Amino acid sequence: MNKTDFIIVGQGxxxxxxxxxxxxxxxxxLVIDDGYERASSKVAAGIINPVTGRHYVKSWMIDELLPAARSTYRELESELGVPLYREMNVLRALFSHGEENDWxxxxxxxxxxxxxxANPEPGIYSAxxxxxxxxxxxxxxxxVNVPLLVRAYRQKLELxxxxxxxxxxxxxxxxxEDGVRYKAIEAGKILFCExxxxAQNPWFGHLPLQGNKGEVLHIQMAGQAPGQILKHRIFIVPLPAxxxxIGSTSDNRFEDDLPTAKGRDYLENHLRNLVTVPFEIREHRAALRPTVKDRRPLLGMHPEYPQLGIFNGLGTKGTSLGPYWAQAMADLLIQGRPIPVQVDHCRFNPDV
Ligand SMILES: Cc1cc2nc3c(=O)[nH]c(=O)nc-3n(C[C@H](O)[C@H](O)[C@H](O)COP(=O)(O)OP(=O)(O)OC[C@H]3O[C@@H](n4cnc5c(N)ncnc54)[C@H](O)[C@@H]3O)c2cc1C
Structure with missing residues (x-):
C-alpha cells in the first residue's frame, strides 16, 4: 500500500x-491526471490583467491577488528552473471620445x-x-507561461x-473516518482539481460549473516582437518563443471542446483587419474554461464526506486567482483555517 497525505485529482x-x-x-x-491535451491550462495565454471589461473595472480582489501571484510564480521559477512570469503592460485600444473620457x-x-x-507608447504596434x-x-x-508551469511541475512530480x-x-x-483509499493508495484526504x-464529479457535480469555450490561434508575424500585450477587442500576446x-472567443453554449471553423474565422478576420504585416497561422486550439455561475472559485471540503475536497472554478482568470486561493485551500487543509464564504462551494448548497 502506497501512503500519502493528499491525493490530488487533476494537474492543471x-x-x-x-x-x-x-x-x-x-x-x-500524489497527483492523478489524465494528461488531456485540451485542458484549459494548456491553451490559456496566462494574462494577468488588473483592469478589465467595457467599464475598465479593477478585477475582483486584484490588490490582494497580484502580490500573491507575483511571489508564487517567482518562487516556482527558481524551484523549477524555468522562466514563468513576464511583467508586460497591456496596451488597450480605445475606439471613441466616450471611451477616451471614461479611461x-x-x-x-x-x-x-x-x-x-493615460498616454502609453504603442511602440512596435504602430508599425x-x-x-x-x-x-x-x-x-x-x-x-504567465501556464503550459510550461504545468509541464515542468509534472516532470518534478514524475521524478x-x-x-x-x-x-x-x-x-x-x-x-x-480518517482517510480514503484509491486502488493501492491510502491518503488522508482527496482533492478534486478537475x-x-x-461537472461530471459524483460528489461535486451538483455545483454550477457551467464551462465556457474559448478558441485561440498561434501565429507567426514578421518583425521584432513588441514588449507589450495588445488588447484590440481580441488580445495579441507576444510569447517567449x-x-x-491570438484570442480568444468566448462561448457559453457549445457541443464539445473542439476547435470550430466559426471560431477560426472570427479570429482570423479580426486579425486581417488589424494586422498590417504578413502573418502565418501555425495552430488553432480550443478548451473549456471552468466558469461558475457567480464567477467565484469553488473551494472547501464536502459537507457529508470531509475527506473529499474541491479546488476549482478558476474561470477566465486562473492565473491571477490560482496562487492566492491555492494557498487558502492549503491553509484550510493544514491549519483548518476557514474558507471565506464567497468562495466556499457550500454557498450553492441550500442544506448547509
Ligand atoms: C482560450 C482560453 C484562454 C484563457 N486565457 C487566460 C488568461 O489569459 N489568463 C487567465 O488567467 N486565464 C485564462 N484562461 C482560463 C484558465 O485557463 C483557467 O482558469 C485555468 O487553466 C483552469 O485551470 P484548472 O487547473 O482548474 O483546469 P484545467 O486546466 O482544465 O486542468 C484540469 C486537469 O485535470 C484533468 N482531469 C479532470 N478530471 C480528471 C479525472 N477524473 N481524472 C484525471 N484527470 C482529470 C484534466 O484533464 C486537466 O488536465 C483561459 C482559458 C481558455 C480556454
Missing amino acids: IAGTLLAHFLQKAGRSV LARCADPAYQPYLT VTEPAFRYGGIRESAQ EGALIQEVFDYAALEWF GAKG GDYW
Whole structure:
C-alpha cells in the first residue's frame, strides 16, 4: 500500500498550485491526471490583467491577488528552473471620445492610479497594426507561461514518483473516518482539481460549473516582437518563443471542446483587419474554461464526506486567482483555517 497525505485529482494550474503549497508545507501529495491535451491550462495565454471589461473595472480582489501571484510564480521559477512570469503592460485600444473620457476618468481615480496610464507608447504596434482612436495603458499586468508551469511541475512530480497518468476511476474510491483509499493508495484526504471536467464529479457535480469555450490561434508575424500585450477587442500576446497567442472567443453554449471553423474565422478576420504585416497561422486550439455561475472559485471540503475536497472554478482568470486561493485551500487543509464564504462551494448548497 502506497501512503500519502493528499491525493490530488487533476494537474492543471489549480492542481499544480495546490500541490506546490502542500509540498512547501512539508506534506506529501500524489497527483492523478489524465494528461488531456485540451485542458484549459494548456491553451490559456496566462494574462494577468488588473483592469478589465467595457467599464475598465479593477478585477475582483486584484490588490490582494497580484502580490500573491507575483511571489508564487517567482518562487516556482527558481524551484523549477524555468522562466514563468513576464511583467508586460497591456496596451488597450480605445475606439471613441466616450471611451477616451471614461479611461481618463479612471486614470484620475486614486484606486486606479497604480494600474493605469493615460498616454502609453504603442511602440512596435504602430508599425504592424492599424492605429486605434487612442490607447490606454495597463501596468502591473503580466503573462504567465501556464503550459510550461504545468509541464515542468509534472516532470518534478514524475521524478518524485508522485504522478499517476490515468483517468480517475470514481468507482474505485473508498473512504473511512480518517482517510480514503484509491486502488493501492491510502491518503488522508482527496482533492478534486478537475477544471471543466469537474461537472461530471459524483460528489461535486451538483455545483454550477457551467464551462465556457474559448478558441485561440498561434501565429507567426514578421518583425521584432513588441514588449507589450495588445488588447484590440481580441488580445495579441507576444510569447517567449517568438510566436503570438491570438484570442480568444468566448462561448457559453457549445457541443464539445473542439476547435470550430466559426471560431477560426472570427479570429482570423479580426486579425486581417488589424494586422498590417504578413502573418502565418501555425495552430488553432480550443478548451473549456471552468466558469461558475457567480464567477467565484469553488473551494472547501464536502459537507457529508470531509475527506473529499474541491479546488476549482478558476474561470477566465486562473492565473491571477490560482496562487492566492491555492494557498487558502492549503491553509484550510493544514491549519483548518476557514474558507471565506464567497468562495466556499457550500454557498450553492441550500442544506448547509
Ligand atoms: C482560450 C482560453 C484562454 C484563457 N486565457 C487566460 C488568461 O489569459 N489568463 C487567465 O488567467 N486565464 C485564462 N484562461 C482560463 C484558465 O485557463 C483557467 O482558469 C485555468 O487553466 C483552469 O485551470 P484548472 O487547473 O482548474 O483546469 P484545467 O486546466 O482544465 O486542468 C484540469 C486537469 O485535470 C484533468 N482531469 C479532470 N478530471 C480528471 C479525472 N477524473 N481524472 C484525471 N484527470 C482529470 C484534466 O484533464 C486537466 O488536465 C483561459 C482559458 C481558455 C480556454
